Amino acid sequence: MRNEGCGLPSLLALLVGLPVCVVAVLNWPIVVAALLTVPLVAGIVAVCLGALSLTWLYARTVHAVLFAGAHPDEPAPGPGDDPAHRSYHGGPAWADLCAVVGGTWRSSAPWTLLLAPHVALYTAAVALHQCAAWVCVGVLRAVDAALLVLRRVRMVCPHCFRRLGYPAYACECGRRHTAIRPGRRGILWRVCLCASRMPTLLLFGTADLHTVCPYCTHTLEHRPGEAPELVLPLFGGAGAGKTRLVNGLYRALEQGAEPFPDAYADTVGHGARQCLGEARAVLRPSSRTLPTLPGHRVRGLTVRVGAGGSTLLLQLYDAAGERFARTSTVGELGYLGQAATFLLVVDPLGSDAVWSPLGPAEREELAPVRSRTRDPELAYGQVLEEVERRLGPAVRRARLGVVVTRGDLLRGTSLAPDGTGQEALSHWAEHTLGLGNLLRSARAHFGRVRVFHTCAVTDPDGRVDPSLGRLLRWVLEGLPSAFGALVEEPELLDGPG
Numbered sequence: 112m113r114n115e116g117c118g119l120p121s122l123l124a125l126l127v128g129l130p131v132c133v134v135a136v137l138n139w140p141i142v143v144a145a146l147l148t149v150p151l152v153a154g155i156v157a158v159c160l161g162a163l164s165l166t167w168l169y170a171r172t173v174h175a176v177l178f179a180g181a182h183p184d185e186p187a188p189g190p191g192d193d194p195a196h197r198s199y200h201g202g203p204a205w206a207d208l209c210a211v212v213g214g215t216w217r218s219s220a221p222w223t224l225l226l227a228p229h230v231a232l233y234t235a236a237v238a239l240h241q242c243a244a245w246v247c248v249g250v251l252r253a254v255d256a257a258l259l260v261l262r263r264v265r266m267v268c269p270h271c272f273r274r275l276g277y278p279a280y281a282c283e284c285g286r287r288h289t290a291i292r293p294g295r296r297g298i299l300w301r302v303c304l305c306a307s308r309m310p311t312l313l314l315f316g317t318a319d320l321h322t323v324c325p326y327c328t329h330t331l332e333h334r335p336g337e338a339p340e341l342v343l344p345l346f347g348g349a350g351a352g353k354t355r356l357v358n359g360l361y362r363a364l365e366q367g368a369e370p371f372p373d374a375y376a377d378t379v380g381h382g383a384r385q386c387l388g389e390a391r392a393v394l395r396p397s398s399r400t401l402p403t404l405p406g407h408r409v410r411g412l413t414v415r416v417g418a419g420g421s422t423l424l425l426q427l428y429d430a431a432g433e434r435f436a437r438t439s440t441v442g443e444l445g446y447l448g449q450a451a452t453f454l455l456v457v458d459p460l461g462s463d464a465v466w467s468p469l470g471p472a473e474r475e476e477l478a479p480v481r482s483r484t485r486d487p488e489l490a491y492g493q494v495l496e497e498v499e500r501r502l503g504p505a506v507r508r509a510r511l512g513v514v515v516t517r518g519d520l521l522r523g524t525s526l527a528p529d530g531t532g533q534e535a536l537s538h539w540a541e542h543t544l545g546l547g548n549l550l551r552s553a554r555a556h557f558g559r560v561r562v563f564h565t566c567a568v569t570d571p572d573g574r575v576d577p578s579l580g581r582l583l584r585w586v587l588e589g590l591p592s593a594f595g596a597l598v599e600e601p602e603l604l605d606g607p608g
């Protein structure tokens with residue numbers, strides 16, 4: 112009991128005395144410093160361990176999201192979207208960032224706030240990546256657009272006649288990509304939902320893909336975008352000679368290309384092959400072309416012409432003459448709004464001034480090739496109205512070729528023009544064919560008007576008539592001279608129109 116009574120005071124004496132002795136015997140500031148250092152070091156160690164474990168948690172989340180498949184699912188393309196996966200810059204980069212922040216918060220809230228520098232660094236990296244990717248997108252699109260302008264490429268669908276900003280492309284799996292150019296679904300290429308890779312620009316070879324019209328979804332076999340397109344509408348009354356002339360123009364190009372090893376004139380697509388494939392036979396003197404059916408859908412007949420390393424896509428439009436007689440049917444011919452050169456085809460035999468002086472025998476012989484319409488002004492008036500409606504003031508920059516056909520039938524007669532010069536032809540058209548009013552109106556509305564007299568009949572050797580070459584040279588004016596050279600005939604060149 113006594114021993115226990117002495118214990119407490121001696122313990123108190125030890126507790127108070129020992130520090131006093133230590134402070135007295137030793138240097139007290141050192142002791143105080145040592146005493147303070149312990150919790151400080153412990154605190155620092157604790158903070159470091161905490162930061163390390165937070166960083167480890169953060170790194171684990173980043174790894175899981177970026178590399179271990181814990182990233183958010185890609186949203187399925189919406190109804191108006193292309194069926195392609197998004198590129199990393201096109202959404203997933205930001206989605207991953209959000210997933211990392213969310214994942215870290217879930218595992219270590221509220222300590223995640225301490226990871227602000229990590230998140231800031233990650234955000235900066237994502238922002239930098241986005242900037243670089245979108246700058247690439249912009250530059251590539253600008254270069255592609257500039258090349259199209261420089262190469263004077265305008266794309267027109269020969270089926271629905273609409274101008275294409277850019278073609279659409281169908282993947283092997285059948286999915287249609289209407290906005291293939293660089294964007295959020297790819298920079299140099301995109302990946303279709305079927306996992307096929309597709310280039311994103313004509314520059315990178317989209318023309319090798321199955322090309323379709325983004326509006327009417329028709330297949331475009333002529334590889335639009337690779338070469339300038341020349342839209343050439345022919346119009347005129349029923350039986351004026353449009354179909355035979357179209358065949359003649361194609362054959363003249365094909366024949367013109369024969370002497371040049373690198374030149375060619377090929378039909379593109381089923382429609383063109385069907386209408387122009389028999390051009391040789393159609394142009395024989397004994398052959399008669401069949402009337403084009405008014406109910407037939409009009410399609411551009413595409414001819415790919417190559418010469419001197421350049422390519423041209425010539426789109427010839429040949430509608431039935433009946434279509435040009437009424438405003439409602441002319442209004443359907445949307446291609447009239449895409450052209451800058453027009454050919455009005457006129458049958459000279461249709462004119463009473465030419466027909467009346469003929470004897471009964473001649474009339475009987477020529478009656479089968481006389482067109483069914485007498486007045487070319489009807490078609491001219493309807494088309495002019497439509498072209499003005501569609502082109503507006505640009506009509507003043509358009510060209511009109513007035514092509515009088517059946518040169519072979521009038522040749523050598525008193526009804527033939529006095530030469531192939533423009534002055535002689537204009538005078539003949541005005542005074543013999545009675546086209547004075549029409550030509551005056553044409554000159555008042557169109558930028559340039561020129562009269563041609565053609566013969567869409569081959570000679571006994573199967574050669575096309577030089578008159579077709581003269582018409583083609585005018586049509587091809589402004590394009591690389593190699594195209595004009597295909598139908599060159601220097602000694603027959605006329606003066607300027």
Ligand SMILES: Nc1nc2c(ncn2[C@@H]2O[C@H](COP(=O)(O)OP(=O)(O)OP(=O)(O)O)[C@@H](O)[C@H]2O)c(=O)[nH]1
Pocket residue numbers: 347348349350351352353354355356398399400401402403404430431432433456479480481516517518519520565566567568
């Ligand atoms: N001899 C000769 N006959 C021609 C010439 N051009 C057209 N023809 C004939 O004139 C007739 C009508 O020619 P098409 O080319 O079918 O006339 P179109 O303007 O296409 O007629 P539609 O399709 O009915 O609007 C056919 O018998 C042709 O063979 C030509 O330059 N010389």
Ligand SMILES: [Mg+2]
Pocket residue numbers: 353354355401402403429430431432
């Ligand atoms: Mg026809």
Ligand SMILES: [Zn+2]
Pocket residue numbers: 268269270271272273324325326327328329
């Ligand atoms: Zn189309």
Ligand SMILES: [Zn+2]
Pocket residue numbers: 282283284285286303304305306307
């Ligand atoms: Zn696909």
